[in-house]
Amino acid sequence: MCTSVNSDASAPLRIVVIGAGNVASHLAPAIESSGVGAVVQVYSRKLQSARELTRKLQNAQAIDSEAAICDDAEVYLVSLVDDAIGPLVSRMPKRGNALWLHTSGSVGMEVLAPMSERYGVFYPLQTFSKGVEVDVSKVPLFIEGCTSGVEEEIRRFATPVFSHIYHADSHTRRMMHISAVFACNFTNYLWTIASELLKKEDLPFEVLHPLLEETLKKAFAVSPEKGQTGPAVRGDLAIVNKHLSVLDGQSKEIYSLLSEAIISHHHSFGK
Amino acid sequence: MCTSVNSDASAPLRIVVIGAGNVASHLAPAIESSGVGAVVQVYSRKLQSARELTRKLQNAQAIDSEAAICDDAEVYLVSLVDDAIGPLVSRMPKRGNALWLHTSGSVGMEVLAPMSERYGVFYPLQTFSKGVEVDVSKVPLFIEGCTSGVEEEIRRFATPVFSHIYHADSHTRRMMHISAVFACNFTNYLWTIASELLKKEDLPFEVLHPLLEETLKKAFAVSPEKGQTGPAVRGDLAIVNKHLSVLDGQSKEIYSLLSEAIISHHHSFGK
Structure with a gap:
C-alpha cells in the first residue's frame, strides 16, 4: 500500500512521526504548515506525549504501540533518542519503499537500511524545547540520502519547510x-x-x-x-x-x- | 593642588586614567561624552597604548612614566590587570583627597586606601574588546565607596554615564x-x-x-x-x-x- 513520494506532487505526503520529543514537536507542525505533508500518526512510548503533539496537528492519530504504526505512509520520520533508533528498526517489519528519515546528528543513515530502499537523514541544527517557539524556516537543515536520487527527494520534501538546506555526510554531521x-x-x-x-x-x-x-x-x-x-x-x-x-x-x-x-x-x- | 569633587558641580571633573586596556578604552570616552569628566592624562606602560586611547579623547596627554602622573586631578580611575593595582599604589605618593577608583571585579577596594581618604570601586559588568563598540549606558555598573558619603559621590559621578547602577560589596562583586x-x-x-x-x-x-x-x-x-x-x-x-x-x-x-x-x-x- 505504499505510494511513491512522486506519485502526486500536489497532495501532501502521508507522514508517520516516530517520537514525540523536542525535535519532533517542532518539525511535525512546521511540515504540516508548509503544506508538504500531513501527519497521519504520532508514535511515542508514552501515549500522553504523542497526544500532546497530535493536538498541534490537523488530523493525526496518537499511538503508543509499535504494532499500530501503519504500513502505508509515504514518509516515516524517526525522531528518537539516538540509541533507540537501531532497536526500533530491528523490531519493525520492512515498509516497502517508503522514505525513512531520522533526525539525529550522530547516527549514520545506514541504521534505516533494513526498513526501505529509500532512506536518509534530516538533521536540523537547532536547540528545540517544548513550549519555546522556533522559526523553523531559519534553521539550517543538513540532509543525506542513500542515493543521489533519494537525496534529491529529501531536498524537495524539505524545501517548503527550510530555507537553508545543506548536504552533510555522517562524519561531517557528527x-x-x-x-x-x-x-x-x-x-x-x-x-x-x-x-x-x-x-x-x-x-x-x-x-x-x-x-x-x-x-x-x-x-x-x-x-x-x-x-x-x-x-x-x-x-x-x-x-x-x-x-x-x-x-x-x-x-x-x-x-x-x-x-x-x-x-x-x-x-x-x-x- | 587637589580640588574637591564637589567644588564646582558644573565643570567636568579632571580625570587621570591609569591603564589603557579594554575597559579603560571604553569607559574613558563614555565618561567624556557624558560631560561629567574630562580626561587629562592616560597612563600606560606602553606609550603606544596610551596614545591609542588619547586619540579618542578631547584633550588628554598620553604618558608612560608613573612619575609623570599629575597630582591635581579630581578622579583617578585605575583600570589595570588586577595584580598590578597593589604594586602601583605602593610606588605612588599619596594624592590628597582625590577620588580613587578601580574597575576590577575581584580586587577589594582597600587596595586604594593608601592613596586617599576617598576611594572605591567602579566595576562595569561587561566584556570589552578594543575595536568593538559597546553602548556603555546599558552596562550594569556596580559601585562601592569607602564611606556612604563617598559612595554617594561615586553614584553622582556615574549617573550621567550609566543607567543601571547598583551597590555591591567586595564579596558580591567577586x-x-x-x-x-x-x-x-x-x-x-x-x-x-x-x-x-x-x-x-x-x-x-x-x-x-x-x-x-x-x-x-x-x-x-x-x-x-x-x-x-x-x-x-x-x-x-x-x-x-x-x-x-x-x-x-x-x-x-x-x-x-x-x-x-x-x-x-x-x-x-x-x-
Whole structure:
C-alpha cells in the first residue's frame, strides 16, 4: 500500500512521526504548515506525549504501540533518542519503499537500511524545547540520502519547510553535532552555573543579560577567538587562583580546566 | 593642588586614567561624552597604548612614566590587570583627597586606601574588546565607596554615564565576576572550540548562528536550567561516548567534564 513520494506532487505526503520529543514537536507542525505533508500518526512510548503533539496537528492519530504504526505512509520520520533508533528498526517489519528519515546528528543513515530502499537523514541544527517557539524556516537543515536520487527527494520534501538546506555526510554531521554540543548545550550549562552563583548573592540572572548579548554579538562580529576576554586570556593567574579558592566541587573543576585550556590556546606562541 | 569633587558641580571633573586596556578604552570616552569628566592624562606602560586611547579623547596627554602622573586631578580611575593595582599604589605618593577608583571585579577596594581618604570601586559588568563598540549606558555598573558619603559621590559621578547602577560589596562583586567568567569568558571559549571543529570540516562558524541566538533567547525566556538540551541531559550515554571517541586533548577533557556535570546536575533526584 505504499505510494511513491512522486506519485502526486500536489497532495501532501502521508507522514508517520516516530517520537514525540523536542525535535519532533517542532518539525511535525512546521511540515504540516508548509503544506508538504500531513501527519497521519504520532508514535511515542508514552501515549500522553504523542497526544500532546497530535493536538498541534490537523488530523493525526496518537499511538503508543509499535504494532499500530501503519504500513502505508509515504514518509516515516524517526525522531528518537539516538540509541533507540537501531532497536526500533530491528523490531519493525520492512515498509516497502517508503522514505525513512531520522533526525539525529550522530547516527549514520545506514541504521534505516533494513526498513526501505529509500532512506536518509534530516538533521536540523537547532536547540528545540517544548513550549519555546522556533522559526523553523531559519534553521539550517543538513540532509543525506542513500542515493543521489533519494537525496534529491529529501531536498524537495524539505524545501517548503527550510530555507537553508545543506548536504552533510555522517562524519561531517557528527562533527557538527559535537560542535553544537559545545556551542549550545555546554554554553547553556555554564549559564546555569553562573545563574546559581548569582542566586546565592540574591542577584537575578537578568543582571548578566547585557553581558551575554554582548558576548554573542562580539563572537559574531570578530570571531570567538579574537573576542576572548577574561582573567585566563590576560594570563592573570592571581585572579584565576582567587576565583578557584572560593569555588568548590564540579564548578571548581570546570573553572580550572577551562582556564588552563584558554591559557594554553592563547599563550602557546613558544610551542 | 587637589580640588574637591564637589567644588564646582558644573565643570567636568579632571580625570587621570591609569591603564589603557579594554575597559579603560571604553569607559574613558563614555565618561567624556557624558560631560561629567574630562580626561587629562592616560597612563600606560606602553606609550603606544596610551596614545591609542588619547586619540579618542578631547584633550588628554598620553604618558608612560608613573612619575609623570599629575597630582591635581579630581578622579583617578585605575583600570589595570588586577595584580598590578597593589604594586602601583605602593610606588605612588599619596594624592590628597582625590577620588580613587578601580574597575576590577575581584580586587577589594582597600587596595586604594593608601592613596586617599576617598576611594572605591567602579566595576562595569561587561566584556570589552578594543575595536568593538559597546553602548556603555546599558552596562550594569556596580559601585562601592569607602564611606556612604563617598559612595554617594561615586553614584553622582556615574549617573550621567550609566543607567543601571547598583551597590555591591567586595564579596558580591567577586561572585558576580566569577559568574561572568563562566557566562561570558568560558562560553566564548566553547564557541572557539566549536568554531575550530567546524573549520576542520570546511564549515563556517556562521552555520551555528541561529543555534547560538536561539540558545541565548531560550536561556532568557525560560532560564538556562529549564532550557538545557543535548545528549548529557537526555542521559544519552551512547552519544556522549561516541563524541568522546572522536575528540582528543583538552577538548575531550572539557566534553567529558561538562557532560558529567550536566548529568549529575539534572539526574541527581535519587541522591
